[in-house]
Amino acid sequence: MRDGLNMDRQEIVQWLKCSPGEELDSLREKADQLRRLSVGDEVHLRGLVELSNICSRNCSYCGIRRDNLSIKRYRIKTEEVLRCAHKAVKFGFGTLVLQGGEDPGLTKEFISDLILRIKTETDLAITLSLGERNVDEWQEWRKCGADRYLLRFETSNKDLFHRIHPPQEGQPQCDRVAMLKTLQALGYETGSGVMIGVPGQSYDDLARDIELFAELGLDMIGVGPFIPHPQTPLGMKENVKMAAEQVPNSVEMGLKVLALARIVCPGANIPSTTAFATLDRKSGREMGLCWGANVVMPNLTPVEYRKLYEIYPSKAASTETPEQSRDAALIQIKHLGRTPGRGRGDSPTHLEQLTKPIRKEG
Ligand code: SAM
Numbered sequence: 001m002r003d004g005l006n007m008d009r010q011e012i013v014q015w016l017k018c019s020p021g022e023e024l025d026s027l028r029e030k031a032d033q034l035r036r037l038s039v040g041d042e043v044h045l046r047g048l049v050e051l052s053n054i055c056s057r058n059c060s061y062c063g064i065r066r067d068n069l070s071i072k073r074y075r076i077k078t079e080e081v082l083r084c085a086h087k088a089v090k091f092g093f094g095t096l097v098l099q100g101g102e103d104p105g106l107t108k109e110f111i112s113d114l115i116l117r118i119k120t121e122t123d124l125a126i127t128l129s130l131g132e133r134n135v136d137e138w139q140e141w142r143k144c145g146a147d148r149y150l151l152r153f154e155t156s157n158k159d160l161f162h163r164i165h166p167p168q169e170g171q172p173q174c175d176r177v178a179m180l181k182t183l184q185a186l187g188y189e190t191g192s193g194v195m196i197g198v199p200g201q202s203y204d205d206l207a208r209d210i211e212l213f214a215e216l217g218l219d220m221i222g223v224g225p226f227i228p229h230p231q232t233p234l235g236m237k238e239n240v241k242m243a244a245e246q247v248p249n250s251v252e253m254g255l256k257v258l259a260l261a262r263i264v265c266p267g268a269n270i271p272s273t274t275a276f277a278t279l280d281r282k283s284g285r286e287m288g289l290c291w292g293a294n295v296v297m298p299n300l301t302p303v304e305y306r307k308l309y310e311i312y313p314s315k316a317a318s319t320e321t322p323e324q325s326r327d328a329a330l331i332q333i334k335h336l337g338r339t340p341g342r343g344r345g346d347s348p349t350h351l352e353q354l355t356k357p358i359r360k361e362g
Contacts, residue, residue: 007264012207016247016256024256031259031292038266039294043333044345045326046095046127046271047088047300050309051076055101057131060164061198063229063310064101070231074305075105078114084300084322085118091326094344096122097150097297099129106130108137115144125344127191127220132174138186147344148189152222153177155194156212157205163241164198164234180216189350191220191269196257197249198226199240206247206257214264219347220295221261221268224275225249227312251279255291262292267348271295277316284316286332295345296333298325 018024052075053064064071081098088096096118100106115126127148128141138149153176155161167173176192183190194209195201213221226249228235247253254276261270272288272295280287285296299306300322307318317325333340 009204009207009211012210012260013203015260016203016206016253018256020252027256027259028291031262032290034266035262035270035292035294038348039269041338042294042341042345043289043329043338044095044269044295044341045091045093045329046097046295046297046345047084047091047093047322048097048099048297049076049081049084050299050301050305051081051098051100051130052103052106053101053305053309054103054105055131056104056168057102058166060166060233061195061226061229063231063312065232068231071310072308074308075103076302076305078110078117080302081114082117082121084302085122085124087300087322088124089122091298091322092340092342093124093298094341095125095127095148096300097127097129099150100131102131102133108140111137112140112144115141115146119145125346127189132176132179135182135186138183138188142186142188146188147346148191148220149183150191150193150220150222151176151179151183152193152195153180153209153212155198155201155205156208157201160198160200160205163200177212177216180218184216189219189347190216191222192216192218193222193224194257195226195249196223196254197247199234199246200243201247202243202245203247204245205243210257210260210264213261213268217349217353218265218268219350219353221265221270222273223254223257223261224273225251225254225279227275227278229310229312251276251284251287254279255287258288258291258293265349267352269295269345269347271297273297274299274316275312278312278314281316285329286336289332289336289338294341296329298322298329300325
């Protein structure tokens with residue numbers, strides 16, 4: 001196998017199509033070896049807080065889309081998030097991830113105040129994942145102390161992206177790749193990723209996604225199989241157009257993408273995401289950690305909200321308490337002979353970047 005950045009699209013496609021066996025084992029081994037060399041044996045634990053399931057967008061894959069009238073909506077209160085932050089400190093986590101729908105109620109001021117309070121009361125690193133916001137908001141949150149931002153580009157196939165992610169009414173189509181470059185220029189440790197096996201996604205598209213991870217020099221990469229939600233157009237199979245060479249939304253395909261992401265971006269932080277744990281309750285998360293991942297995100301969202309943040313059905317850990325989520329992660333890490341990470345767990349890619357001249361937007 002050639003080294004990550006030297007792999008061409010055809011070679012990536014071949015890996016994606018590789019059947020189980022010795023050759024595929026060599027992909028896992030290469031990713032696992034690179035993971036050990038680049039980010040070590042520590043598995044960083046990030047406490048996840050799902051701030052709001054209110055969303056003004058109408059993505060055809062997502063269960064919290066605006067037009068899903070069958071869910072009860074919530075927005076968490078500042079004091080509740082602070083309790084989660086203190087729990088994260090007590091559990092020894094170094095990072096709090098604040099994720100939510102594109103909720104107009106999560107205003108610039110609300111999030112700024114939240115960041116300032118968390119930063120005053122704890123030493124936690126803060127990752128935001130609040131969708132497409134404007135530069136003014138990103139700038140302000142960075143000033144307040146936000147460290148990282150996650151925004152998946154979902155698929156590099158622009159036609160497919162616009163089909164599954166319609167723009168806000170009266171607004172032009174958005175360009176998430178340009179947004180990621182803006183976030184990098186603002187100094188955020190920047191993460192992105194894709195869903196695997198979304199209807200309409202071809203092998204060539206997915207291979208291009210992996211090339212784009214490397215071109216963007218991502219600090220964090222989150223990937224997971226697409227899981228149909230029955231209250232969404234893609235889940236109801238409404239206007240669903242499959243690609244001629246459709247990628248399956250399987251755990252196996254997800255693991256291949258995880259491994260390839262590690263190979264093309266060795267120094268990135270890569271979580272074993274909830275989608276893996278949802279599709280394979282028993283070993284999904286552990287398999288992710290064996291195929292290149294070095295991060296897990298135990299859920300700290302208060303239980304009464306957690307079951308309402310249903311982006312896809314039967315989401316793993318949706319009824320666990322934060323303590324149970326932490327304990328499950330620790331047991332799995334120990335079982336693999338790895339160690340829980342200490343400190344903030346910034347990505348080596350980002351730390352290296354800090355010693356170079358500032359990245360320019362463009
Ligand atoms: N609103 C923010 C955004 O769009 O970036 C953050 C929340 S969004 C729910 C987080 C991620 O969930 C998305 O980037 C998407 O990849 C993933 N997601 C949503 N619906 C999914 C589904 N049905 N299957 C798998 N992943 C899904």
